[in-house]
Amino acid sequence: MNQTPYILVLFYSRHGSVNEMAKHIARGVNKVNDIEVKIRQVPDVSDSTKVASPAIPEEGAPYCTLDELAECTGLAIGSPSYFGSMAAPLKHFIDQTSTLWLTGRLIDKPACGFTSASTMHGGQEQCIHSMMTPLLHHGMVWVGLPYRNKELINTATGGTPYGASHLANNTNETTLTEDEKALCEAQGKRIAEFALQLKK
Numbered sequence: 001m002n003q004t005p006y007i008l009v010l011f012y013s014r015h016g017s018v019n020e021m022a023k024h025i026a027r028g029v030n031k032v033n034d035i036e037v038k039i040r041q042v043p044d045v046s047d048s049t050k051v052a053s054p055a056i057p058e059e060g061a062p063y064c065t066l067d068e069l070a071e072c073t074g075l076a077i078g079s080p081s082y083f084g085s086m087a088a089p090l091k092h093f094i095d096q097t098s099t100l101w102l103t104g105r106l107i108d109k110p111a112c113g114f115t116s117a118s119t120m121h122g123g124q125e126q127c128i129h130s131m132m133t134p135l136l137h138h139g140m141v142w143v144g145l146p147y148r149n150k151e152l153i154n155t156a157t158g159g160t161p162y163g164a165s166h167l168a169n170n171t172n173e174t175t176l177t178e179d180e181k182a183l184c185e186a187q188g189k190r191i192a193e194f195a196l197q198l199k200k
């Protein structure tokens, strides 16, 4: 049975900002007909041993399986900016995708990235780039945010042409500004539209 195409919104979030962005990206996906959305998170990693997290997270979205990644029609991937790069739990998940790479399961599917950071110039764009690199190895097609989204010009907080972002400041503010919300939703809508166009 053919399943309905879906956008996988896959993320890691420790304090909730990226989690909040994921919801708005999903709202953008929902504006497009004939495609669904799955929101999934990745478990934390242990700093000392290979401890498995409980199979069901205590809160929030279910943990993502490799099958859910393999079978998506498009991907929106999000991480907090950690030292200008994606957070280790997300990289750890990606580093388990060799079988998908070997079998070319993600080739020609669209992907986009989003991030949250505590400072304006603390590496938001670089973090999004860090998520783009392994997905290009997978043969995915990167989808950014064009400047026809006027919020990109007007925003005084997050928002980049490489992907949506949120400025959380050093208070870990999880509430998005109206511009940040609009850009997340525009990104969700755009990845859904591309996914349907590229779908084989």
Ligand SMILES: Cc1cc2nc3c(=O)[nH]c(=O)nc-3n(C[C@H](O)[C@H](O)[C@H](O)COP(=O)(O)O)c2cc1C
Binding pocket: 012, 013, 014, 015, 016, 017, 018, 019, 079, 080, 081, 082, 083, 084, 085, 116, 117, 118, 119, 120, 121, 122, 123, 168, 172
């Ligand atoms: C280990 C670590 C590294 C961080 N590095 C940066 C950084 O390089 N630039 C920045 O602006 N914020 C940095 N932050 C702040 C987070 O990016 C920010 O709090 C983000 O909003 C957290 O997202 P979350 O609420 O989804 O967990 C760092 C936080 C941690 C814990």
